[in-house]
Amino acid sequence: MPRFSVIVPAYKVQAYLQDCLESVLGQSYPDLEVLAVDDGSPDACGALVDEFAARDARVRPVHLPENGGVGVARNAGIEHATGDYLVFVDGDDTLAPDALRAIADRIKEAGDPDVVVYDHAHALWTGETIRSPFLHQLTEQGPVPFRLDDRPLLLKLPLVAWNKAYRREFVEREGLTFAPGAHTDTSWTVPALLAAGSVATLDRVCVHHRRRRQLTGAPTGEGHFDIHEQYDRVFAFVDARPELAHWRPVLFRRMVDQLVSVLARPDRLPRTARAEFLRRSRAHYRRYRTPGAAVPLHARLRHLLVRTGSYRTYRTVLLASALRRHTTRLVKSLARSVRSASLRLHYGVQRRLPLRADRAVFTSHSGRGYGCNPGALEAAFRSFVPGMRTAWVARPEHHHTLPTATARVRPGTAAYWTALARSKYLVNNASWDEKFVKRAGQVVIQTQAGTPLKRMGLDLQDRPAAARDTDFTALLADVDTWDHCLSANRHSTLVWERVLPGGYTTLETGQPRNDVFQQATSADVTRLRESLGIPEGSVAILYAPTQRDYLRGPRHTLDLERVLRQLGPRYVLLARAHHLYDAPLTPASGGRLIDVTDHPSIESLCLASDALVTDYSSLMFDYANLDRPIVIHSDDWEAYEAARGTYFDLRTFPPGAFARSEDELIDIFATGHWRGSRSAQLRGAFRERFCQYDDGRAAERVVQRLVLGRTAGRTAVTPLGDRHPAPSAAATLAGAPLASVPHPQSSTDGTPVPTCS
Incomplete structure (x- = not known):
């Protein structure tokens, strides 16, 4: 008797059925049977079902003589099912990787409940994936299992059958069946939840529900009238x-x-x-x-x-609602125009007032939180220049990351334009507002956001996938406002001056955001690890991939849970998505797989970790300053090179071990190659080339030169051999066999240090 009977009704889904069945049969939890029901489909669904049955004995084909609808097809699957639990997957949907294993684990934890409710994501025809908005209803906190009376808000979830697993004995005992009709899920789901003596939830996306551009064979018109009959049954x-x-x-x-x-x-x-x-x-x-x-x-x-x-009343309400929306849009548009004109006038007046030599304004990544190179410089301005008053431009949702000594400024407000007009120093790692007009006497400092591996600036003119809607004229107009551009190393200098040509002066000072790596102590590392929940004695791996210009959303290249299972209980993964994506890399945080996408400081995460796994992110150049192991995972080098392009071949000059697949990555850690002598040699050469100025005093050098007018003496660069970056929690384990890894000291968080992704 299998644990799961997965019932897949198929009608006019020949283009999607193969992906559906492969997603089920490819699950890491193999104890299942698949009831693939050909619902009298006129296309190739029946043939595909038979092909899969011939290839895999777990597939049991069921052919219906004529189309009866999804409810009839599911009932046919239930009649043939022998598994402990019933799982319904529509023929054009897919199961997420490891979904059945997660459901099985939850069933075991909850003591075989009658129903398990799990999360889903919408897979749009455009390629985007959007998680359902009902995440808070699926929290796994609290007593388990429970009855619907304890969590009545579960009825607010979509009334569908495919986001739940049902104990087959419970279904048979209650005599639950699907009724015919377009809304059959309603008269199945409500009785199932009401009758269930025990329910559990799983806060994880287990189903990708396809939202097709056109639903072939979908009910229209009179077909939707059956909703009334379904509620009669309820x-x-x-x-x-x-x-x-x-x-x-x-x-x-x-x-x-x-x-x-x-x-x-x-x-x-x-x-x-x-x-x-x-x-x-x-x-x-x-x-x-x-x-x-x-x-x-x-x-x-x-x-x-x-x-x-009354349909006439309904139409009247619709017209009134449309009129109200139109009027509201008109009023808001007028208000925006008045406000915009007022702000332009305000900015013009402020530009005619004297500059304030003791004022500096900073921002990072177009209004994100405090951090990156501007964050490190803001702290240095306050530390080394007595009387300097600083302001930080950030959207309101990021204001909590700002130091109390720094004025908070919202983009687009009168205070924002006053700061741009009156401050002598303007520091950014992106670009200022296109309406910004640089005044005589103002000093614009472009910090950049790391060492460039991927092509940037004018080099993207022949890369449409990466450039997208970049306005190169506006880009160069912004470059023309720069007075100084910070550079981390000679490689960066040569790239920036060619791809962002202008009259600015390049300052090879190093990256101010990396100063903390030389200034932090073992106690800081300990505090950071404790704050993140990294268990004592664990090896913490920071996984931070970069964006893919040729994709609309994040690319999930690694099965992180499988990686952890293969590596064993001593490892912890800190998963961080690129800041341009809203979606996290992990379906749920906690345990040994911790989602740190929203953590305010990437530098803190670097300090807390023992190794970095990335692909083409500039974070590798920063992390190399810690002299800790780096592993490159690159399974799409050719695609990335074709879409974006790089300035050198990372395969021939990596900062450490290089993995071309998930299995290779697992092997690198399992064998200890990630911290072996060859990896150390590669990292050493990488540091010699790219870390020449990051000695912990980059921010001080910038302030000494540009604000205090000092160019030599106190801020000379410390040679690589004389630097002492903060040691990792597992620093004493270098070269030791993995099986004999001793427990490092316990760990913690302190005040977040400046951040940048």
Whole structure:
């Protein structure tokens, strides 16, 4: 008897069915059977089902003589199922990697509950993946298992069958079956949740639900009228069980919401059918309304429309709503125009007032939080220049990262334009507002954001995938405002002066953001590790890939959970997505796989880790200053080189071991090659070439030269051999066999140091 019976109905999904079945059969949890149900599909679905059955004995084909709909197909799968749990996957959807293993683990933890509810993501036809907005409902905190009465908000989740696993004995005992019709999931899901004696949730994306551009064979028009019959079945189930009577008001409100949702979708219900749909909805409203049940204020208009059942009233409300939106847009547009004109006038007046020599304004990555090279310089300005007053430009959601001694400025406000007009020093690692006008006497310092491996600036003119909508004229106009450009090394100098040509002066000072690597102590490392929850005695690997210009979203190249399983319990992964992506790299944080995407300081993460795994990120140049192991994972070098291009072949001059696949990466760590003598030699050569100025005093050198006018003496560069970067927690283990790794000292966090991705 398998643990899972995965039921896959297939009708007109021949283009997607192969991906679906491969995602199921490729699961790392192999104890399953697949009931692939050909629902009388006129295309090649039946043949594909038979092909998979011939290749894999776990696939059991079921052919229906005619199309009966997804509910009928699922029922046929249930009849043939022998597994402990039923899992439904539509023929055009896919299971996420390791989904069944995660579900199986959760079932074991919860003591074989009747239903397990897990998360999903929408896979759009554009290639984007969007996680569902119901994450907070699936928290795994609290008693497990539970009944629906303990977590009633689960009914707010989509009423679908494919985001849950059902214990087969429970389904058979309750006599649960799918009804025919377009909305069959409603009359299955609600009874299943209400009847379940035990429920558990799993805060992890297990299903990628495909949102196709056009749904071939999808119900339209009259097909959506069956929603009324589905709710007849739901309320009949409740009425047959007196102990469920208290759910009627909740289900009544859920019904009204769903009826209005169907009515409002022109792709579901054509205009000619809406009046009749509304009349039937009115009858259901009156039939199932519970006297005395309160209707939330925000839902009263919806209830009023369904209760009256007047399509003319509905049309009037739609027109009034459209008029209100149009008027609101017009008023907002007018307000924006007035505000913009006022700010232009304000900025013009401020530019005619004297500059303030004791003022400096900073920002990083177009308004993100405090950090990177501007953050390190802001701290140095305050430390080395008595009386200097600094301001930081950041969006409100990042203000919590700013030091209390620094003024907080929101982009686009009057204070912002005052700071740009009156401050003598302007420090940025990106570009200022296109309306910025540089004044005589102002000093614009461009810090850059790392050493360039990937092509930048004018070198992107023949790289449309990477350049996208870059305005090169505007780019060069911004370069023309620079007075100084910081450089980390000679390589950076040669690149910046060619791809960003201008009249500025290049300062080979090193990267100010890397000063902390030489200034931090073992105690700082200990505090950082404790704050991140890194277990004592663990080897912490920081995984920080860069963006892919040829993709719309993040590229998940590694199965991080598999990597951890292969490496064993001594390893911890700190996973950090690139700052241009909102989505984290991990489905859930905690344990040995910790999502640090939102951590305010990449430098703190570097200090807390024992090794770095990256691909083409400039972080490798910074991390090399710590003299800790670096492993490059590059499984798409040719694609990346074609789309973006690099300034040297990382394969022939890496900062450490080089992995071309996930298995190679695992082998590098399992064998100890990641910190072996060859890796140390490669890192040494890499440091000689790229870390020549990062001695912990880069920020001081910038301030001494550009603000205090001193050019020599106190800020001479310390040679590489005389530097002592903060040691890692596992520094004493270098060269030791992995199996004999002793426990390092315990660890912690302190105040976040400047950050940059």
